[in-house]
Amino acid sequence: MRKLEDGTLEQGSAVRHAIVTGGSGFIGTHLVKRLKSEGASVTVVDRNQPRIGGVDCFVQGAIEDPSTWERLAREIPDAADTLVHLAARTSVLESIKDPVDVFNSNLVGFHNALEFCRLNGIGRVVLASTNAVVGASQAEMITELSPLAPLTPYGASKAADEMLGSAYTECYGVRVAAVRLTNVYGPNMWRKDSIVPRIFRYAQGMGDFTVYGDGQQFRDFVNVQDVVAAFLTLAEGQFAGPVSFGSGESVSVNELVRLVSEVVGKELRPGSVPAKAGEMPGVRISLDRARGVGLKADVDLANGLRQAWTDFLANGAAR
Numbered sequence: 148m149r150k151l152e153d154g155t156l157e158q159g160s161a162v163r164h165a166i167v168t169g170g171s172g173f174i175g176t177h178l179v180k181r182l183k184s185e186g187a188s189v190t191v192v193d194r195n196q197p198r199i200g201g202v203d204c205f206v207q208g209a210i211e212d213p214s215t216w217e218r219l220a221r222e223i224p225d226a227a228d229t230l231v232h233l234a235a236r237t238s239v240l241e242s243i244k245d246p247v248d249v250f251n252s253n254l255v256g257f258h259n260a261l262e263f264c265r266l267n268g269i270g271r272v273v274l275a276s277t278n279a280v281v282g283a284s285q286a287e288m289i290t291e292l293s294p295l296a297p298l299t300p301y302g303a304s305k306a307a308d309e310m311l312g313s314a315y316t317e318c319y320g321v322r323v324a325a326v327r328l329t330n331v332y333g334p335n336m337w338r339k340d341s342i343v344p345r346i347f348r349y350a351q352g353m354g355d356f357t358v359y360g361d362g363q364q365f366r367d368f369v370n371v372q373d374v375v376a377a378f379l380t381l382a383e384g385q386f387a388g389p390v391s392f393g394s395g396e397s398v399s400v401n402e403l404v405r406l407v408s409e410v411v412g413k414e415l416r417p418g419s420v421p422a423k424a425g426e427m428p429g430v431r432i433s434l435d436r437a438r439g440v441g442l443k444a445d446v447d448l449a450n451g452l453r454q455a456w457t458d459f460l461a462n463g464a465a466r
């Protein structure tokens with residue numbers, strides 16, 4: 148990527164070498180595969196080993212630890228043009244139990260990443276944020292103009308990351324696009340504790356699943372392939388700031404259970420427990436800004452669940 152006269156980097160070119168923090172996780176594994184298939188070099192920074200081969204450089208360590216970034220500076224084979232930031236403590240409910248660790252990982256860790264970009268001339272960053280930065284009510288459609296009012300330390304840490312991103316965009320020309328993701332699902336997520344793999348494990352008799360409250364709370368589920376495509380579009384475009392991204396179609400938890408029942412071929416009848424603190428009552432997002440910057444969600448929920456279930460049976464159910 149070319150350096151412009153004002154010292155910032157030219158935008159709009161294809162990703163040539165990306166640093167992917169959290170590249171060993173669920174979304175990260177899909178992203179690394181996609182970047183490699185597009186011919187880009189990939190450097191992963193993660194506490195855990197990558198799950199797939201082909202990564203050009205791997206630095207193992209915690210992102211909140213400055214020595215991880217010092218090692219990265221020494222070991223990275225050539226200059227990167229893009230950083231996609233996925234590493235984070237991701238459990239919303241766990242974040243209520245352990246806020247200190249969440250702020251270290253999610254806030255100090257992201258600040259270290261931004262500093263690395265500033266000091267090493269990396270001009271574009273895509274941050275995996277979340278719609279949980281907005282503590283919306285059932286009635287509201289979430290847009291990027293909705294007030295930031297997170298209900299949990301997890302949501303607060305991502306809102307704070309977005310603020311850091313804004314400052315680094317304005318002051319240092321490190322262009323930060325923050326994608327506020329809804330619930331991401333897809334193949335290779337059977338290790339996770341989120342709702343889709345929990346229902347899959349329940350369907351397979353491998354774990355318990357209970358609905359919080361009456362199951363009428365609605366959520367937006369977006370396929371990981373659409374998310375990975377959105378990251379690439381944002382990395383290669385010009386956009387800075389927050390953008391909500393999901394399928395744009397919300398379903399209730401009860402409806403999700405019904406859809407999974409169809410996919411797995413048996414009627415699931417989970418019990419229920421009282422709703423938990425920190426759970427958003429409803430998530431319905433506007434995709435207007437996302438569409439305006441070229442993002443689109445193509446995968447239909449029923450088809451995506453079928454594909455994820457096939458993968459779960461092949462890879463997850465045996466563990």
Ligand SMILES: NC(=O)c1ccc[n+]([C@@H]2O[C@H](COP(=O)([O-])OP(=O)(O)OC[C@H]3O[C@@H](n4cnc5c(N)ncnc54)[C@H](O)[C@@H]3O)[C@@H](O)[C@H]2O)c1
Nearest residue numbers: 169171172173174194209210233234235252275328330331
């Ligand atoms: N999956 C979703 O539904 C969803 C929704 C909204 C936002 N997001 C965001 O997308 C990103 C990726 O999510 P995911 O589902 O792939 O999560 P994941 O838990 O599968 O992957 C996270 C990866 O980050 C690594 N990591 C975590 N903390 C670290 C630290 N302090 N130092 C170094 N490595 C660390 C983990 O080892 C893991 O490999 C996260 O930032 C998450 O907040 C995910």
